Amino acid sequence: MKMQIKEFAELVGVSVRTLHYYDEIGLLKPSEVDKYTGYRFYDKSSFERMQEILFYRELDFSLKTISEIITSPEHDKRQALAEQRDLLLAKKKHLEQLIKAIDSLERGGDFMTSENEYETLRGQYAEEVKQRWGSTNAYKESMQRTSSYSKADWENAYSALDDVLCGFAELKCNNTDPDAEAARLQVEKLQQCITDNYYNCTKEILAGLGQMYVADERFRKNIDKHGKGTAEYISVCIERYCR
Numbered sequence: 712m713k714m715q716i717k718e719f720a721e722l723v724g725v726s727v728r729t730l731h732y733y734d735e736i737g738l739l740k741p742s743e744v745d746k747y748t749g750y751r752f753y754d755k756s757s758f759e760r761m762q763e764i765l766f767y768r769e770l771d772f773s774l775k776t777i778s779e780i781i782t783s784p785e786h787d788k789r790q791a792l793a794e795q796r797d798l799l800l801a802k803k804k805h806l807e808q809l810i811k812a813i814d815s816l817e818r819g820g821d822f823m824t825s826e827n828e829y830e831t832l833r834g835q836y837a838e839e840v841k842q843r844w845g846s847t848n849a850y851k852e853s854m855q856r857t858s859s860y861s862k863a864d865w866e867n868a869y870s871a872l873d874d875v876l877c878g879f880a881e882l883k884c885n886n887t888d889p890d891a892e893a894a895r896l897q898v899e900k901l902q903q904c905i906t907d908n909y910y911n912c913t914k915e916i917l918a919g920l921g922q923m924y925v926a927d928e929r930f931r932k933n934i935d936k937h938g939k940g941t942a943e944y945i946s947v948c949i950e951r952y953c954r
Contacts, residue, residue: 921949
């Protein structure tokens with residue numbers, strides 16, 4: 712098994728940009744890089760590591776935490792792959808149930824689904840991972856600030872971040888140059904918002920977030936709810952601000 716990056720991206724269900732980002736941060740390196748063309752190639756071991764990454768992403772762990780987990784000598788790759796398979800099967804079953812429920816509605820029947828085994832299994836695995844890896848520096852850092860948050864605290868944090876993202880969407884709509892002062896001030900607002908509500912957002916971290924906003928499809932889709940292309944615009948603004 713030897714694939715070029717585009718083929719491998721399609722196989723594992725992520726974007727080429729995501730694979731480039733994972734390479735940059737050392738999370739998933741290509742198995743081979745052609746020294747003449749610069750083409751990246753991926754093999755069976757790449758596929759296995761990607762499945763591990765996808766498993767922990769499915770449990771909502773940060774990339775930094777995932778990196779600490781899968782590079783630990785105590786990490787059990789076989790267990791992670793087996794549990795990823797279980798999650799995929801449970802998700803498949805849940806989707807099939809939803810399709811049947813929709814078909815029933817279209818025929819005039821009731822919308823009925825059985826217990827969501829996928830969410831149950833996902834919660835179980837997430838709790839197991841937290842118990843085992845909760846002492847890692849990355850996990851502590853991601854949890855310390857928000858551990859005492861009330862529902863109102865979370866709503867305020869989400870609202871503050873949403874306002875900042877809306878500001879970027881408005882700048883994009885007005886064709887504001889990423890090098891413009893207004894764009895730079897908006898990046899500073901984002902950096903301060905993250906620092907105030909989540910963790911100390913250094914310039915280095917901010918630069919990484921800018922790349923992740925477009926590399927990780929979940930972030931891109933969520934941000935682009937404010938307007939198509941907003942994630943890409945924010946990423947460029949951050950890159951110009953941090954350079």
